[in-house]
Amino acid sequence: MRCAECDFEYDLTTAEQVPVLIARYADQYADLLRGAPEALRRRGTPLVWSPLEYACHMRDVLLVQRERLLAARRSETPVAEPMGRDERADHDGYLQQRPADVARQLRDAAQLFAHALGRLEPKDWERTLTVPYPEVVVRSLRWLAVHTVHELQHHLLDIRRQSGHS
Numbered sequence: 687m688r689c690a691e692c693d694f695e696y697d698l699t700t701a702e703q704v705p706v707l708i709a710r711y712a713d714q715y716a717d718l719l720r721g722a723p724e725a726l727r728r729r730g731t732p733l734v735w736s737p738l739e740y741a742c743h744m745r746d747v748l749l750v751q752r753e754r755l756l757a758a759r760r761s762e763t764p765v766a767e768p769m770g771r772d773e774r775a776d777h778d779g780y781l782q783q784r785p786a787d788v789a790r791q792l793r794d795a796a797q798l799f800a801h802a803l804g805r806l807e808p809k810d811w812e813r814t815l816t817v818p819y820p821e822v823v824v825r826s827l828r829w830l831a832v833h834t835v836h837e838l839q840h841h842l843l844d845i846r847r848q849s850g851h852s
Contacts, residue, residue: 692840696832701811704831705800708748711838712796715741716789718845726785730848735775737845741788742780743771744841748795751834752802758815758827765816803831 687696700707719726719741726738735743750769757764774780811828825833 689836689840692836692843694836694839696829696836698826698828698832700835701803701828701831704835705803707835708796708800708838709793711835711842712748712793714842715744715792715838715845718842718849719785719789719792721785721849723785725849727781728848734848735844736781737848738783738785738788739775739780740841740845741785741792742778742783743775744838745788745792745795746771746774746778747834747837748792748799751830752795752799754815754817755799755802755806755827755830758813758830759810763816766818768818799834 688694689696718737721737723738726741727736729736729739746769754764754766757766770777806827811826811831813827814824815827815830817823817825817830
């Protein structure tokens with residue numbers, strides 16, 4: 687499967703490489719968050735998140751994916767709850783957060799998720815959970831890892847488009 691918008695290829699054989707990849711993406715997000723705070727908070731249109739909001743979202747995605755991974759290791763039939771991405775942006779005040787704090791937190795979240803992935807045994811990669819997005823379906827931890835990299839790549843492209851650096 688390939689994302690038509692960002693050209694990401696879902697290659698599940700790369701799952702074991704995800705810890706290194708997410709650390710690299712976290713560094714790229716952190717670098718982008720060094721910009722002027724007012725520019726990082728600016729939305730291109732009212733319905734498109736600002737770069738800061740995308741970075742907050744990715745921090746939370748990494749934390750949520752880690753919890754989903756841990757749930758799949760604890761239970762034979764875990765069902766992941768929707769993360770409430772739009773509600774989080776409002777309830778957690780994404781636009782009011784300090785970019786330097788978000789950069790640090792995003793790196794920490796990437797490290798936490800990478801650590802949990804690094805503890806998987808070969809058989810664990812095939813453990814499954816029901817995920818709610820983009821549709822309700824049963825997926826492996828291998829897919830969860832690769833999908834998280836897709837999210838990181840895709841939203842980094844979203845930020846660069848807004849900043850004129852695509």
